[in-house]
Amino acid sequence: MQQQLITLNDKNEFPLVNLQQPLSSFFLLIAAEIDSSPFPFFLSSSNAKKKLIEVTIQWRDQVQSAFPAAKIVVFKGLVIPPGTSPLIKDPSYQFKYARYDLVILIESDEKELIEKILVSDSYKVLNEKIHWSSRSTYVTHAVNVKRISNVDHARPGVFLFNFFQAVDTQQNLDVWHYTAGWFQQKTGLDNSTVLLPRGGDDTYAIVNHCRWDNLMQVLPALVFFRSFRQYVLRHFLANRVAPMPVLYRMV
Template sequence: MNDESKMSEQSSMTGHQEKLQIVGPKDKFPKVTLVEPTQSGYLFLALEVDHRPPVGFFVESQRKKTLIKNLKALARQLLDSNDVLEATVFKAMIVPPGRGALLKDRPEVNIARFDVTLLVEFTTPEAAQSFASSVQWQEALTSADKLASKSITVTASNARRIGPVDHSRDGVFLFNYFYADSLDLNLQVWNYTAGWFEDQTGLDNSTLLLPDPKPGISYTIINHCRWDRLRDILPALLFNRTFRSFVLANFQKNNTAAMPILYRLA
């Protein structure tokens, strides 16, 4: 399936493809290089435990340490299932620049401040949805919620993919929680700006998660990717002017806001 076919398929979810509004010269950066999305299903748990400033996550409470220990034990158990391909626990490193200005006009949207996450990849979306309804998962959620002030759980499929995200070794992992007034435009503007990250940061992987509709979940897509080191990504977000004039400006023009958080393996 080519990129246009994928876009058409995703647009059918919203009825029709809306017109992307472009800020600045069109195609200023190379188009994103996409590969076929996976057929996997995903179960994603994100929890807010410690309230810290953007660079203060190196200080961890005992509650957070206990939660991470419990989630890592659960991840090991899940890997014994034939339906589970990967189960990985992450903890926040830093909240980088990039939060969308649109959120000031959308006070109903919950700002993502999740400092612990668990991502489970299943063989199929149906397997992820089935496990999300299981007694084992509900018991795990009850236990986790006792240690967190806020949590979300989503099942999801893979809407776009630059390449597989390597969880076998540590690095800098992004979960970018998007809110958009239009899912269709969110997908289009992600597609249009993702080439900037390839060109300016050397990004060669990304799994874009498309959450299944669920009451109380305001995130339209969640992007997940990896770099080797903070210096591969952070300077570009801090000092590269085109991050704001191209990436963030096109998000804003299309009523889309990002809430990025950088993580490491727990």
């Protein structure tokens, strides 16, 4: 049975953001936890991670040469910011930490193109290297289900992948939309594409992806603004939604 959005007595302090039509693209999200870091902490760069990133960049360039219609972006973990849910520590939910410090995002207008990449010999080699270099991995097909605006991958910035676990996916989508106005007002957020897993690992209900120009636009708000805890995190908790945000830079 679908759960209804639970709203707290916040007097509509942050209006809902306006959404555009979702993208028709197909996505493949590949995430890996290579290095172990305490929470919260700026993520380290071990030799193993550096080598794997070099291999991943070489693979990306080869695939984009063979499949020009595919958009492939590689991200290196920068920091795990405040915002991870206390539900992660509740054994009754059996939620899993997302501490992925390497992410590959593939986008295509054609689902068949992503399938071709997955069955290619070069991907099989990369997948094996990621598997042996990582503590844990996450691979899923996805579609865009909600969108504020496109995430700009054409220029540097600070990028968020927020891995959500939830009791009810629709409730997760509803509370994401309900709280996104806080990010718009407090951090100047003007873009976001919410990815809904559609085949592969079903650990996470949704994965939100967005961008800021620099770390100072977003990190101080998450650390110092009381309204982030009182408005955003309380709404997530009330709706049994566990966000696990990680900030990245493109490589």
